[in-house]
Amino acid sequence: RTMGLDASVRCRCFEEGRYSKPPFPICIDEESGFPALQGQRTPEEESEFERWLPKACEHGEMMLAFEWISNWSWVNAFHRLLHAMPERTPRLLSVLPTENSGLVAVGDAEYCLAELDSFERTFHGELVEVLDQEDHFRVVAFLVANGDGHGSWENGRWEVGTDVEGVYFRQRSGARQVLRPGAERVGEDERYVVVIRRAAEFTHLLEPLRIVLQASVDSGNPVRWS
Numbered sequence: 496r497t498m499g500l501d502a503s504v505r506c507r508c509f510e511e512g513r514y515s516k517p518p519f520p521i522c523i524d525e526e527s528g529f530p531a532l533q534g535q536r537t538p539e540e541e542s543e544f545e546r547w548l549p550k551a552c553e554h555g556e557m558m559l560a561f562e563w564i565s566n567w568s569w570v571n572a573f574h575r576l577l578h579a580m581p582e583r584t585p586r587l588l589s590v591l592p593t594e595n596s597g598l599v600a601v602g603d604a605e606y607c608l609a610e611l612d613s614f615e616r617t618f619h620g621e622l623v624e625v626l627d628q629e630d631h632f633r634v635v636a637f638l639v640a641n642g643d644g645h646g647s648w649e650n651g652r653w654e655v656g657t658d659v660e661g662v663y664f665r666q667r668s669g670a671r672q673v674l675r676p677g678a679e680r681v682g683e684d685e686r687y688v689v690v691i692r693r694a695a696e697f698t699h700l701l702e703p704l705r706i707v708l709q710a711s712v713d714s715g716n717p718v719r720w721s
Contacts (some may be wrong), residue, residue: 498566498567499563499564499565499566499567499569499570500563500564500565500566500567500570500592500595500720500721501561501562501563501564501595501720501721502560502561502562502564502703502704502707502718502719502720502721503529503558503560503561503562503707503718503719503721504558504559504560504561504707504710504711504714504716504717504718504719505523505528505529505557505558505559505714505716506552506554506557506558506559506714506716507559507714507715507716508551508552508553508554508557509523509530509557513552513553514551514552514557515547515550515551515552517530517544517547517551518540518543518544518547519532519533519536519540519543519544520532520533520534521533521544527719528598528716528717528719529556529557529558530548530551530556530557532544559710559713559714559716560706560707560709560710562703562704562706562707563703564700564703564704565699565700565703569697569699569700570591570700571593571634572622572624572692572697573591573697573700574588574591574593575622575624575634575637576622576639576692576697577591577614579622579637579638579639580618580639583610583613583614583617583618584607584610584611584613584614585610586603586606586607586610587606587607587610587611587614589603590603590607592720595720595721596720596721597719597720598717598718598719598720599708599711599717599718599720600717601711601712601715601716601717604708604709604711604712604717604718605708605712607704607708608705608708608709608712611701611704611705611708612705614701615698615701618641618694619641619694620639620640620641620694621639621640621641621662621676621691621692621693621694622637622639622640622691622692623637623638623639623640623655623657623662623689623690623691624636624637624689624690624691624692625637625648625655625664625687625688625689626687626688626689626690627686627687628680628685628686628687628688629686632688635687636648636650636655638655638656638657640657640661640662640691651667652666652667653665653666653667653681653682653687655689660673661673661674662674662689662691664681664682664687664689666681666682666683668683669682669683674689674691675691676691676692676693677690677691678690678691679691
């Protein structure tokens with residue numbers, strides 16, 4: 496797998512005392528949210544703790560759920576998609592990270608689950624992104640094609656939009672191009688790439704999100720991004 500966003504949820508075995516005897520006193524580390532040794536320990540003692548942790552409880556490492564959400568290209572694309580329709584998923588939009596840190600509070604997890612389910616049931620459109628090849632493929636524009644009307648984004652030199660024919664790109668001095676799902680170079684000098692991501696393509700990251708959010712609801716522990 497490539498680098499991207501991970502998410503984890505600790506089980507309740509520590510709180511409920513359902514774990515094997517550790518080699519040394521342990522606590523829950525405030526930063527990581529997972530078991531750690533109390534006080535300063537030698538490298539040998541730390542190694543002994545690391546050998547104990549995977550079999551400490553029935554879940555292994557006291558982790559109820561650990562999921563790779565997706566690579567950052569897809570996570571950021573999902574963030575842009577939610578940002579374009581903030582009224583649909585306000586709680587999920589507020590907790591979805593833009594870096595490998597942070598958490599989802601237990602009180603937010605149930606709301607996020609409901610928003611995630613609603614999004615998957617009702618969104619059947621596409622996310623359209625324009626990337627600038629000369630600027631390290633930075634996303635310079637995006638919009639949502641939801642099949643419910645026309646929309647466009649333009650900067651005076653070119654326009655990307657959606658209408659009854661589908662997604663199109665039109666440079667001021669050039670012809671209009673109707674685009675297909677996937678990635679396509681556009682413009683007279685093919686400087687830009689338009690990426691069209693269909694709703695179904697986001698399924699691969701919705702399922703791991705659902706798993707960790709449900710684990711948070713079940714355990715009463717937050718989701719931690721890493």
